[in-house]
Amino acid sequence: MSGISGLLAANDTIIIKAVGTWGYFSNYPKHEEPFWNQHIADVSGGDIVGEIKPQDELGLRGFEIMRLLKSGVFDFAFGLPAYAMQESEIFEGADLSSLVQNIAVQKKVAAAYFPTLERAFTEKYNAKLMMLYPFPSQMIWCKKPVNSIEDLKGKRIRVFLTTLGDFVEGVGAIPVSVAYHDVPNALANDRVDCVITGTMSAYTAQLYKLTPYGFTLRVGWGLAFGAININKWNRLSEPQKKLLQQEISILTENMWRETATEDAIALACLSAGPCSLGETGNMVLVEPSKSDLLIRDKIATEVILPRWAQRCGPECASNWNRTVGKILHLRAGN
Template sequence: MKRVKKYSASILLGFVMTMMSGLLMANDTVIIKGVGTWEYFTNYQKHEGPFWNQHIADVTDGRIVGEIKSHTELGMKGHEIMRLVKNGVFDFAFGLPGYVVPESEIFEGADLSSLVQNIGVQKQVANAYFPTLERAFAEKYNAKLMMLYPFPSQMIWCNSPIRNIDDLKGKRIRVFLATLGDFVEGVGAIPVSASFNDVPQALEKGIFDCAITGTMSAYTGKLYEVASYGYTLRVGWGLAFGAMNMDKWNLLSDELKALLQKEISLLNEKMWQETATEDAIALSCLADGPCAIGEVGNMTLVEPTKSDLMVRNKVAAEVILPRWAERCGPECAANWNRTVGKVLGLRAEAYAR
């Protein structure tokens, strides 16, 4: 009888321990702390924020819970974000190449100014350069690159008449990336670095004559109140990244890795599709409509002519690509030529010495 009691007690204890272990495993939630882009732009409002703050918990049944705030909410400038991801302060970050270029000019390569006018081609460029950036994020930041996505296309908004690319000569133009500065100098204008928050007031006061920013940010930022002209040459796409701390990634089970990768891929595709739509909506709203999202801006929008595009081609070949190749180095440029250059039919070569 005593043996039976001892045996029963062992079974009971084992059962209780198994139940407790299962309960602990069921409650083992992975929390991912994230930082996003600008809270006042639609990419964060419609995609980055909702994805981490709600969607990922829903699709994983709470096994992954995200907590994200924009870098503007956190009072951050951007350049420090990936270093904080590297150190594990954040687990995931959305950002722009300007955040990471100080570590290596290789990060500029998927969005060199003015080379791409079509969003479908820009997606091919992003796909071609993804493995290069994937390696760079791993080496520089101990991070896994998970997505490349565009902001609405970057164009030029001016407070004085613009009829063609030659009218940009001598103008002070706001930029936020080195490659944009190369374009501006290449057309004979003067680049001025400034944050987006300073753009409306600076245009109004004549601190600079034009500003480069995205189509939708130009509309939501009401640049039409201080600038009457838009030159619709696409000088960039504001191509952004989503990257995750590698140590955090490696903590996930294979199942959760696959699920997270799938959901981020769906998010990425949605953002590409919506950017194309937002471009058209923003341009219509900035001009004379129709505009379903607010008032019309009544700006005069000037499309680049064939002659303008020939000038752009010359600037790209003689200024933008050689300057970037010089900054990035011969190995970096050779890799670009094998990837992006092959898509675009272009070559990046430093100036002959």
């Protein structure tokens, strides 16, 4: 009898094949990898077993990951909403450039926009959105001194999202789309003067050797998602679903809490220290002044929001106004 029950138990085990973000950023080794490769098997008593690899190891790009999630080649994917923007600009709405300077506010924005993204993931990708979590905040790192937002005028600045391009054009600079792994090359060859990337990725990539100056205006958060293929989700039993949701919500909380501390650690390491991670970058960091923030507000309301509303359409904009707009006291579109 025990042989039969053992066989049934083996058949009941759910294997979830997952794809992570980048192995060289802290979210993957600290959170994504241990969660799927070990934690979920431990807490489920082997009932749910995960297997994950980072996207850079698999040689995949964002839009390919979304296609593979939709078709069920992957059961679960972590990634950035930018991966999905070929389908719809709605995916940009929770992380429009420079609107949010504070992580507690960004968490509220993510919660307010969650149902919108949840619907979009279901409709466009046959996937259930399980979580939204932030990477450390996106700031501006330059080869020459930047003492104010005005100093960005005319500079060629690396971007990786349309909304970041809107910000860059709003300050009178030139957006240049460059993949993250090409950033050092683009700086060395004078294709760009400045780079927008996260605080911790700027440190781990040793950008301080190429960009000695940082302007610590938050121009985005690199808000990321975790989503599961709906066909796979439907194969889980009710207790398995409950357990997975519970564990993912704990994971999400841990990631928000840690990102809040990572900015401070990365900025200390990029500048004069003390640095718990290794060498100090000795960058000169300049914080935005009150007048910089006023200019930022003007760019947000006159460039970033109107352009996005136009790309996304009136229905999308009015939904944003009812959700995120209420928290930020801002309006997209007319």
